[in-house]
Amino acid sequence: MRDLKIPDQRHPEKAHRPDNAQPKKPDWIRVKAPSGAGYKETRNILRENKLVTVCEEASCPNVGECWNQGHATMMIMGEICTRGCTFCNIATGKPEALDAFEPGRVAHAVETLGLNHVVITSVDRDDLKDGGAEHIAQTIRAVRHRAPETTIEVLTPDFLKCDVSAVEAVVEARPDVFNHNLETVPGLYPTVRPGARYFHSLRLLQQVKEMDASIFTKSGIMVGLGEEKQGVQQVMDDMRAADVDFLTIGQYLQPTPKHHRVARFVDPEEFKSYEKAAWGKGFLMVSATPLTRSSYHAGDDFAQLRAAREAKLG
Numbered sequence: 001m002r003d004l005k006i007p008d009q010r011h012p013e014k015a016h017r018p019d020n021a022q023p024k025k026p027d028w029i030r031v032k033a034p035s036g037a038g039y040k041e042t043r044n045i046l047r048e049n050k051l052v053t054v055c056e057e058a059s060c061p062n063v064g065e066c067w068n069q070g071h072a073t074m075m076i077m078g079e080i081c082t083r084g085c086t087f088c089n090i091a092t093g094k095p096e097a098l099d100a101f102e103p104g105r106v107a108h109a110v111e112t113l114g115l116n117h118v119v120i121t122s123v124d125r126d127d128l129k130d131g132g133a134e135h136i137a138q139t140i141r142a143v144r145h146r147a148p149e150t151t152i153e154v155l156t157p158d159f160l161k162c163d164v165s166a167v168e169a170v171v172e173a174r175p176d177v178f179n180h181n182l183e184t185v186p187g188l189y190p191t192v193r194p195g196a197r198y199f200h201s202l203r204l205l206q207q208v209k210e211m212d213a214s215i216f217t218k219s220g221i222m223v224g225l226g227e228e229k230q231g232v233q234q235v236m237d238d239m240r241a242a243d244v245d246f247l248t249i250g251q252y253l254q255p256t257p258k259h260h261r262v263a264r265f266v267d268p269e270e271f272k273s274y275e276k277a278a279w280g281k282g283f284l285m286v287s288a289t290p291l292t293r294s295s296y297h298a299g300d301d302f303a304q305l306r307a308a309r310e311a312k313l314g
Helices: 037-048 062-068 102-113 133-146 163-174 185-190 197-211 227-239 268-281 298-313
Strands: 071-077 118-122 151-155 177-179 216-223 246-250 287-288
Touching: 071 102, 071 133, 102 133, 102 177, 118 133, 133 151, 133 163, 133 227, 151 298, 163 197, 185 197, 185 227, 197 227, 216 227, 216 268, 216 298, 227 246, 227 268, 246 268, 268 287, 287 298
Parallel strands: 071 118, 118 151, 151 177, 177 216, 216 246, 246 287
Antiparallel strands: none
16 A cells, blocks of 8 residues: 655655755745644645645645645645656646535635635646546535635646647636746756656647637746746746736756755845846736745736736726
């Protein structure tokens, strides 16, 4: 029986990779260990509904803060991904069959937590013909039914091996925000995101806008993987060309010695320069800090995003 708590079983594709030394974290990247009544209550609700969160699976540094506020990012379609990205701490392998009752459990948890905004993400499911698109759509519809006032953000796979109808299925379910992360600059894809294609992911975001311009689009990258500043600027330009509304930039943190190395810790001033540049390029919303993650402060950011569009439209 596979035990996902054991590193070699969690990441069999990384087991024989050489160790990468993990540099000491600077003060600006340190966070407190998760604790508090709110954290425990959120954890209990998630456990009762047998839900997986990317907060835990991806070892997010903000889990304590977010769960204390009753916020959690639901990860659907199982806890095993068909991809083996070198930066990611989610388990890799052959996933189990989809759980038909999962959309209902997610909706129940959203209602119980009283969320104003929910982020729903998933593992990659290259084993499914539609990449899990219909399951994502069903989850959106279930949340709409149980919590009609909650705004919904989906962080989707790239649907690389799927027909365009997969993207259409998610768009037709009308999430408020469609998020798909580019993760890094194109030159690092072979070593960081080997199962993906940069321009396919970019085109996916563009297709969403072409299908329904009212849906906000969002994407993010990590820095500290070995990219150059010029490359980050180019990714911003590519996103704007695809009409992406919301950009997130955060520091890459190495989950284990077997994962991609941290090339450097980017200081807060450089993040401020990226933020300033992004606003200048026309994004409606930008979050660029060392601890920024796709779903960090997502509810507050969505409110600002919507206000920015309203102001732009007069």
